[in-house]
Amino acid sequence: MSIVLLTEASKVMIKNGRLEIKKDETSIYLNIEDIEALVIESLQVTLTPSAILYVSKNKVPLIFCNKKHHPQCFCLDLYNHFExxxxxxxxxxxxxxxxxxxxxxxxxxxxxxxxxxxxxxxxxxxxxxxxxxxxxxxxxxxxxxxxxxxxxxxxxxxxxxxxxxxxxxxxxxxxxxxxxxxxxxxxxxxxxxxxxxxxxxxxxxxxxxxxxxxxxxxxxxxxxxxxxxxxxxxxxxxxxxxxxxxxxxxxxxxxxxxxxxxxxxxxxxxxxxxxxxxxxxxxxxxxxxxxxxxxxxxxx
Structure with missing residues (x-):
């Protein structure tokens, strides 16, 4: 499994059940089960709501960094346990x-x-x-x-x-x-x-x-x-x-x-x-x- 670190302007979305990361005209596709964590270091990264929900639902840490590159916040799924x-x-x-x-x-x-x-x-x-x-x-x-x-x-x-x-x-x-x-x-x-x-x-x-x-x-x-x-x-x-x-x-x-x-x-x-x-x-x-x-x- 890998850590995905985004340091430059890009867009993250879901396509055909996979995570698509698009930079300029180039896209890479990742299976969610192959991702240990997704770390957003650039303020120029855009995530679609469906991508955020998909990552959270699959219990993959989604961490956002501030201008100094320090982790500032992360997403928590509020309903990921039945009890x-x-x-x-x-x-x-x-x-x-x-x-x-x-x-x-x-x-x-x-x-x-x-x-x-x-x-x-x-x-x-x-x-x-x-x-x-x-x-x-x-x-x-x-x-x-x-x-x-x-x-x-x-x-x-x-x-x-x-x-x-x-x-x-x-x-x-x-x-x-x-x-x-x-x-x-x-x-x-x-x-x-x-x-x-x-x-x-x-x-x-x-x-x-x-x-x-x-x-x-x-x-x-x-x-x-x-x-x-x-x-x-x-x-x-x-x-x-x-x-x-x-x-x-x-x-x-x-x-x-x-x-x-x-x-x-x-x-x-x-x-x-x-x-x-x-x-x-x-x-x-x-x-x-x-x-x-x-x-x-x-x-x-």
């Missing part, structure tokens, strides 16, 4: 104690994935040891706040070891531009999968801001952030400017593989299986299963 009302009613009633355990498992998974990435890259042994310490601290925490506090401290150690000692997440630089771009793509990708499961992305586990329409997306993304981190690191070593090639490179994030229940699956399938497992945990008390990341599976 959406039932699912959301259940979601509202998720128990607080279970939310704490899910958040704990998510952050433990994230820190383990960060630790393994640093280890694979030959990072400073001291940083890896510190991450191990915070994994233990998270396991002993029994509150959302305590878990999040450990995660925040560990994140600073991780990023400084992954990129450079002076790195700060809030600074304006090429690394943060890349991270923000990659995370935005991943957030949109996850949000579309969330709604396909009949859940509402604003009803989160840890994140609960009334100003955030994607609290649940921001919870789930934590597991998968290292996939973006590694993609940014690779391109950062090759260039010092946030170029079109840099952005194209980050689109590959959505085509990566993860491990779920000891089986290698696509990122999309891994997210779907995690959400399914999370629902079974909340509603049926089944054991929560979380995807694992493996840098050796990445193809950049």
């Amino acid at each position: 959406v009302s039932k699912r959301i009613h259940e979601q509202v009633k998720w128990e607080g104690s279970k939310k704490i355990l899910v958040w704990q498992k998510i952050i433990i998974s994230k820190l383990k994935n960060q630790k393994e990435l640093l280890k694979e890259l030959g990072a400073n042994a001291c940083s890896i040891k510190k991450l191990k310490k915070y994994i233990k601290n998270v396991k002993m925490s029994n509150s959302i706040e305590g878990i999040s506090s450990c995660e925040a401290i560990a994140a600073r150690i991780y990023f400084k070891s992954l990129f450079f000692k002076e790195f700060r997440r809030k600074d304006e630089n090429i690394v943060n531009e890349g991270l923000n771009y990659g995370y935005s793509l991943l957030r949109a990708y996850i949000s579309i999968i969330i709604t396909s499961k009949g859940l509402h992305p604003s009803l989160g586990i840890c994140h609960n801001s009334r100003f955030n329409a994607f609290n649940l997306s921001d919870d789930i993304i934590e597991i998968f952030r290292p996939i973006v981190d590694y993609a940014v690191l690779i391109e950062y070593k090759n260039t010092k400017e946030f170029t079109n090639d840099f952005r194209k490179h980050l689109l590959k994030v959505m085509c990566q593989k993860v491990v779920f229940n000891n089986k290698v699956v696509s990122l999309k399938r891994g997210i779907e299986l995690f959400i399914d497992s999370m629902l079974k945990y909340f509603n049926e008390d089944e054991k929560l299963k979380i995807p694992k990341l493996d840098v050796m599976l990445y193809e950049y």
Whole structure:
């Protein structure tokens, strides 16, 4: 499957059940099942309503970028699950104690994935040891706040070891531009999968801001952030400017593989299986299963 990136004036429409992308007098035709995501980077791209509906109906992420080429908005299909009302009613009633355990498992998974990435890259042994310490601290925490506090401290150690000692997440630089771009793509990708499961992305586990329409997306993304981190690191070593090639490179994030229940699956399938497992945990008390990341599976 491929990521379709449109950077120049063109028109997107449906013809004979296929997606037609027309530029000047030349057209290319794509089967919808061959498209992982459609990213619109040019403001000169025109999409027909039928094309938008067709892409949305088939659960293909449709992402629009702003003038700075950063993902700005995306399409969500509101009616792509047959029990959406039932699912959301259940979601509202998720128990607080279970939310704490899910958040704990998510952050433990994230820190383990960060630790393994640093280890694979030959990072400073001291940083890896510190991450191990915070994994233990998270396991002993029994509150959302305590878990999040450990995660925040560990994140600073991780990023400084992954990129450079002076790195700060809030600074304006090429690394943060890349991270923000990659995370935005991943957030949109996850949000579309969330709604396909009949859940509402604003009803989160840890994140609960009334100003955030994607609290649940921001919870789930934590597991998968290292996939973006590694993609940014690779391109950062090759260039010092946030170029079109840099952005194209980050689109590959959505085509990566993860491990779920000891089986290698696509990122999309891994997210779907995690959400399914999370629902079974909340509603049926089944054991929560979380995807694992493996840098050796990445193809950049």
